[in-house]
Amino acid sequence: MIMEKNAIKRVAILTSGGDAPGMNSSIRAIVKAARWKGLEPYLVYEGYKGLVEGDIRPASDIEVDRYINQGGTFIYSARFPEFKEEKVRLKAKEQLDKKQIQALIVIGGDGSYHGAQLLHTIGIKTIGLPGTIDNDISSSDYTIGFFTALESIVSNIDRIRDTARSHHRCILVEVMGRYAGDLAVYSGIATGAELIITAENKMAIEDIVKVVDHQMNKLKKDSVIIIVTEHVYENLKEIAQKIQTETNVDTRESILGHLQRGGTPTGMERYVAAQMSTYAIELLCDGQSGLAIGLVNNKLQALPILEALAQPRPKYIELINKYAKINQEK
Amino acid sequence: MIMEKNAIKRVAILTSGGDAPGMNSSIRAIVKAARWKGLEPYLVYEGYKGLVEGDIRPASDIEVDRYINQGGTFIYSARFPEFKEEKVRLKAKEQLDKKQIQALIVIGGDGSYHGAQLLHTIGIKTIGLPGTIDNDISSSDYTIGFFTALESIVSNIDRIRDTARSHHRCILVEVMGRYAGDLAVYSGIATGAELIITAENKMAIEDIVKVVDHQMNKLKKDSVIIIVTEHVYENLKEIAQKIQTETNVDTRESILGHLQRGGTPTGMERYVAAQMSTYAIELLCDGQSGLAIGLVNNKLQALPILEALAQPRPKYIELINKYAKINQEK
Amino acid sequence: MIMEKNAIKRVAILTSGGDAPGMNSSIRAIVKAARWKGLEPYLVYEGYKGLVEGDIRPASDIEVDRYINQGGTFIYSARFPEFKEEKVRLKAKEQLDKKQIQALIVIGGDGSYHGAQLLHTIGIKTIGLPGTIDNDISSSDYTIGFFTALESIVSNIDRIRDTARSHHRCILVEVMGRYAGDLAVYSGIATGAELIITAENKMAIEDIVKVVDHQMNKLKKDSVIIIVTEHVYENLKEIAQKIQTETNVDTRESILGHLQRGGTPTGMERYVAAQMSTYAIELLCDGQSGLAIGLVNNKLQALPILEALAQPRPKYIELINKYAKINQEK
Amino acid sequence: MIMEKNAIKRVAILTSGGDAPGMNSSIRAIVKAARWKGLEPYLVYEGYKGLVEGDIRPASDIEVDRYINQGGTFIYSARFPEFKEEKVRLKAKEQLDKKQIQALIVIGGDGSYHGAQLLHTIGIKTIGLPGTIDNDISSSDYTIGFFTALESIVSNIDRIRDTARSHHRCILVEVMGRYAGDLAVYSGIATGAELIITAENKMAIEDIVKVVDHQMNKLKKDSVIIIVTEHVYENLKEIAQKIQTETNVDTRESILGHLQRGGTPTGMERYVAAQMSTYAIELLCDGQSGLAIGLVNNKLQALPILEALAQPRPKYIELINKYAKINQEK
Incomplete structure (x- = not known):
């Protein structure tokens, strides 16, 4: 998974799947952390659809700062099943190449991770961040949203x-x-x-x-x-x-x-989103790619995306039964 | 509508109809204002049903203070169509008489006002406060809730x-x-x-x-x-x-x-609820009965309940049409 | 105060004095209501200072829509005592003339109203909206914020x-x-x-x-x-x-x-701000100028600015004393 | 640390040190979990002071249910340096013995833990829960509040x-x-x-x-x-x-x-408080005593109190420096 260090100069961000509060906080943190590391951050509008269509714009610091505490994703999300087709993905790579963007951070759920993995295999350095309100990404104890x-x-x-x-x-x-x-x-x-x-x-x-x-x-x-x-x-x-x-x-x-x-992301959401986002930039600068970031046992962790996708889901049945007894009067 | 002054020593409070945030703030304010005026406040649990069944208890200041910012009504509400029958209402009067309670403040909607009016006609001094989230009590620009x-x-x-x-x-x-x-x-x-x-x-x-x-x-x-x-x-x-x-x-x-x-009543809710509640106590101490309190043109007002119930509803159609034009892109 | 109808084609907005939640909601509503009436809305950045310096830009609907529920004022506010000097004000008029803007809506407090009045006297059609958290504008029962x-x-x-x-x-x-x-x-x-x-x-x-x-x-x-x-x-x-x-x-x-x-303006804030803002546009389209808008007895009202500034402040002493008795245990 | 199982029939709860949101949620969960396990829960009012003075009352389910989402601690907290004296602590034990209460759960900070440890050494089965807004209890990644x-x-x-x-x-x-x-x-x-x-x-x-x-x-x-x-x-x-x-x-x-x-405890606060509280009851039923509960690496953990108190504090200096760079414009 290790590639040559500092090979990247520009990094793009996209959000995909259902929107989740904290996505905007994450976008902001990625943009700011990218600048800190000397990278130029770009925003992809409308998820993978916008990526393929080339709706990719330089990020503005003043704009992302304003969105730190806003719900939703201001760069929009979209369904785009066409991304399963290889020629569509090659088009996406082309768009990134055209703008000399070497890396892409994807915030979304399992489906979005698959897309990131496929781009990784064709040479885009990708990192996945868990973004969904459902908390159904097994490689992270908690997801953004x-x-x-x-x-x-x-x-x-x-x-x-x-x-x-x-x-x-x-x-x-x-x-x-x-x-x-x-x-x-x-x-x-x-x-x-x-x-x-x-x-x-x-x-x-x-x-x-x-x-x-x-x-x-x-x-x-x-x-x-x-x-x-x-x-x-x-x-x-x-x-x-x-x-x-x-x-x-x-x-x-x-x-x-x-x-x-929707709604204003909580402080804890924004704290976790910032930490994951900064870590994504650090991993990219360290030459990494094809990784999914998680918060596991209260620590940041990165797994190869395919491995992340294969993690088992936690079981809650015991907890559910226990609290049914606790919360019902006797 | 004027009766002899200071005839009352005890005042009871009940909430009726759909619950509304601010009912608890209102109960609190009535209890506190009653003490201020030297009256003993009582709480009727479960609306008119509890009144008829005699579930009437002395109010505790420490308890009502705790509820100032709580949603719902801690003295409960209930449907009770039986209150339309005269013999049931006489039973209610009997319960109040037994506890030497001369006055009753009812927080609720139109149906609750009807009950208060009927009690007024059989000698209970009653005041109605507008309590409903729907704002559908025409005798007040705004209702508690x-x-x-x-x-x-x-x-x-x-x-x-x-x-x-x-x-x-x-x-x-x-x-x-x-x-x-x-x-x-x-x-x-x-x-x-x-x-x-x-x-x-x-x-x-x-x-x-x-x-x-x-x-x-x-x-x-x-x-x-x-x-x-x-x-x-x-x-x-x-x-x-x-x-x-x-x-x-x-x-x-x-x-x-x-x-x-539900939910924590807003500051404005609690301000209005306190003002209406205090006014209710002042009216009772002034020998009034059979009145419904409203906030009309930003001023407290009391109307005979039957007159209050006959007020016309505001029309919003013009406003609706104007904002449809304003909020739709051209 | 009446001038020829429909004389205006462009209207500018500025916020002045201490910022207040709802200013952004008001800006949005003015922009949308202006479009509804066929006017072109402009934003003045940094209050009277920006006006004199000519920092005046066409408003973007998509931008103002985003700010409907944001605290502060996104067009900034600034202290600018220099506006007391006539030559400075003439410079402001010049800037508006240059952009063919005939009208200006000012959201702020008493000081901001004075500025609006002075511009009115030199031929700019002005309307003042009460914007301050302090509620200390006597010509309105409630102020935006x-x-x-x-x-x-x-x-x-x-x-x-x-x-x-x-x-x-x-x-x-x-x-x-x-x-x-x-x-x-x-x-x-x-x-x-x-x-x-x-x-x-x-x-x-x-x-x-x-x-x-x-x-x-x-x-x-x-x-x-x-x-x-x-x-x-x-x-x-x-x-x-x-x-x-x-x-x-x-x-x-x-x-x-x-x-x-700061903070997200409440629903009631935004409702009142929208109503006042729309009314401001309606007044301008009706040829009015030099007016301050207020919500008085729950109704929108417009007074000549000088008259508005001369309104007496309400007294609260009776209320204060009453609630001291109500809220203290006996 | 292991004592005979099921030796306890009654458990008391006290809050000590600065109040923290979630203390009430924790009290509720302890009461409910105690009932689930067949224990009778008691509430100690005013912390260690109330313990010594014998202000210990049976818990009411309906009351604790109401407090699940209330800030502060409804059983009060108090400073009580006198608890350092052995004879004062023996008085506390006497009060518990008199009411046949064998176990005590203390929610508070380091000082409160010391008290719990001392009671443990004289035969009261004690568990400490980390309750403070400051998050300065090293044996838990997060504290209640x-x-x-x-x-x-x-x-x-x-x-x-x-x-x-x-x-x-x-x-x-x-x-x-x-x-x-x-x-x-x-x-x-x-x-x-x-x-x-x-x-x-x-x-x-x-x-x-x-x-x-x-x-x-x-x-x-x-x-x-x-x-x-x-x-x-x-x-x-x-x-x-x-x-x-x-x-x-x-x-x-x-x-x-x-x-x-103060303030309504967040959902996450209440989730963590409930989990820690239930765990405290489970430990007591398992015969444990003298333990401090923590959430460490996202898992519940119990350490001997003295060991818990000796844990090192995390250092944030690296994080602080990193975010200074990230959040300052370049």
Whole structure:
């Protein structure tokens, strides 16, 4: 993976996949760290699509400074399945070559990593940074975006608990995560949710009903909050109605949806994003390529992208079961 | 409406209808203002239901102080249609008489006001405070709960704009309001929404499609946010899909739902709640009853409840149309 | 004040005096409303200084859209006492004439209004918008910036109350306001402060000591928060020490300072800013000039600037005294 | 350290030292986890002082549930140097014995750990949890309170940056940390501060002046933010004035102070607090005592308290120097 040192003079940045808070903080840190190391930073607009189309512009320090605490990605993201085709990727390389850019830092998820790996094999020095609110990149304990999405979820569940409690309600809250339960598990533990349901522990509706009935009707708890990862159930409204019919407890559902994606990145998000970003520049200056950066056991780490992609996902089932017992009244 | 002065020694407080942030601040202020005037404050738990069942307890200053900045209503709210029956209301009066409570302050919406009016006619001195996030009490320019719900909505739409912009999306955001457009109008103007749709201006789907197409495809705007009041359309998901099909713009819907109800009341909410609450105590000490308090033209005002209920609702249609023009690119 | 209609084709915007959250929202709304009315909007950078130096640039819609929810003023503000000299002002007019800009909207405080009035007298059509966190512009019940500063203060006093309570402390909190007590009064009422001290009711230290002693030592209240407007006392630390010495209550001071100026403008701030801004454009298109816009009794109003400057300030002393009684334990 | 299993039936909780957000979340989690394991949880009011005086009460689930997202510590904290005396500690043991409480969980800093260790040696089964905003407990990478304090600081520095930028100012921001630079380092990196100054890198004023002069006067940066740990300089106001005199850059200081202590604990705070708290109960049920819990390399760990207290503090000097280069314009 080692190439000749200081071979690079220009580095480009792109964001890909779902946007995540902290992407802008990361872009800023890469730009600033690049300058510090004497590199010229460039921004690729609209992800891999923009790369292929050549929408690549020199970065402005004053602009990236302004975005340090802004949600989303100001250089945009885009779906671009065409990047799987080799000729499309060669076009991307051509665009970078034309601008004498030797290196590319990609902030995104698994799919984005694949793209970075493919560019690595054709001579672009690439580094992948984990950017997704879902925390579903196994080579990093935490991804850029997860910290803020967690806080957006938690502050909204706090609001939901206020109203659930005022009316003795059960509220089912659907959170994002694609197929990863991290957001559900962290937010559920943080808010004392009576149930956390992810792909790991999909429960039969009758079993949910039993829990709600026991907590509300037998033990007279003043509210029940159930956190559910998206895609686990097809229709949360139906489940809410079923619970209400069976238990006579006023039950509602709330799908948090897109608000989980945006928002001012938290301080911890920006700290982690800055650290990963600076490390990416340091690795490039050290002649490295084809690596994915992670925060593992609270330390920065870089793995070959293919190895990073092959890491196993953590299991949360034990934690989920434990906190179901802790958070339900006895 | 004038009764003998200082006839009251004890005053009870209840919250009714949908919970709203600031109800707790209001309870606190009533308790503190009651003590200031030498009255003993009592709390009725679970709204009119608790009143009839006699769940009425002396207020604790240390407890209400803790709730000054908490969402929801810590004395709970409840639906209680039975209160329409006279014998049920007489039972309520009996409960108050038994505890030598002469006055009752009710925080809630129109339905709660009706209850207060009925109690007034059978000899309980009552005052109504406007408590609902929907701002749909015509006798007050602003209701307790509206300020905070507006901020919850705006901060979440800001998050949604971040992600919409990152992906060049159109996102339809459904906000609460029952049949009142206030939350939609205020949040739409505050966030620069390209369209605000309330019961006053239900648009045909084709017309929405035209706007999205023009903004995104013709003028290349980077995102479109459409705020819609609940109950205007039956199925927002279908509309989003229709827009996407017709315009090829990635379109999503987001139903903010119950998170709009809770949360730390804002400073302005708590300021207004305190002012209204203190005024309620002052009116009671002045021998008044059967009044609804409002903030009208930035001044506290009290109207006979029946008159308050008969006030006309404001119209927003002009404002909605103006800001549609202002916020859409030309 | 009426001039020929539609005489203007271009309108410039400048911000002046202390920055305030909502200034950016206002700039955006002016730009969008100008386009709606067929005017070309320009931005003046660095206030009156930039005006005289000719730092005037066409506004970009995409840029102002991004700033709708950003604190500060992205076109900067600056002190510029030289504007009092006539020849300097003539230079400003020259710069506007050169760019064929006939109108100027100034967002700022009293000093900024004076500048707008002087430009009005030499033929520039000017409108003043009240922009300051201090709420000290008498011709408007609320100023752009006040709403957000209030929330920044309240959320920080909530934090301070948490720690005061945990340790049975008295904490003196200094808030901004220049010589106006509005921020102190609103935040004090919102947070249940035991004392609010502004220029209207500067208290002798011995009298503060008595209150703290009574609340904490006699009545065993768990904390006391005292809100003080800046400039009332010279040295808050000394007062805190004096209280501690005399009462044996652990007492600290906290000067909120510059954090009160910035931050994401609240939804209400942005709503009011948009309304005032749109009204400014409407007035200009109607041929008006030399006016200051205000929100008075919850309605938009425009007064001749000199008249606006002559409005009397509200008195808060009664409110302050009332809430001292309400918020102190008996 | 191993004692007989299941010897305990009752466990008490106390908070000690400076309050920290997340203490209430931790109390809640301990209470809930205790019930889960069949233990009866008790609350000690006012730290070690209350322990000695016997202010120990059974915990209420409904009460602790309400405090899950509240700042401060609702069971209060207190200074109590008398606990160094053996006879005072024996009195504490007596109070616990009287109530048949065999175990005590202490949430606090180093001083609180010492107390827990001493109780351990006289037969109380004790566990220490790291609770302080300063993050200065070396046996844990993160302490309960640090996450939230970081966010309070960062959101306030964001506000300060808004106003600094609007007026081309330099603002010195003093943050807490006692003698630990963690809050300064994390918040400085998160906000892109041009300088971070802690006890590790106290700079001569002339050197600060040089940086400000270079950034603002030579390179025309629009603002400079300097984060300083408390206790490093005696008088920040003087330094600000010196900078202003020497550079002619408008310079201010802002001492964040007590607002850093309170506030709603973040989701991450509450997640970590819950995990540590549950672990404490599990250790006690496993017969352990005299241990301090930490989060080390993202994993829960328990060390003998004396060993925990002897851990070395991390050094930040390299990070500080690196980010000074990254965040200053070249």
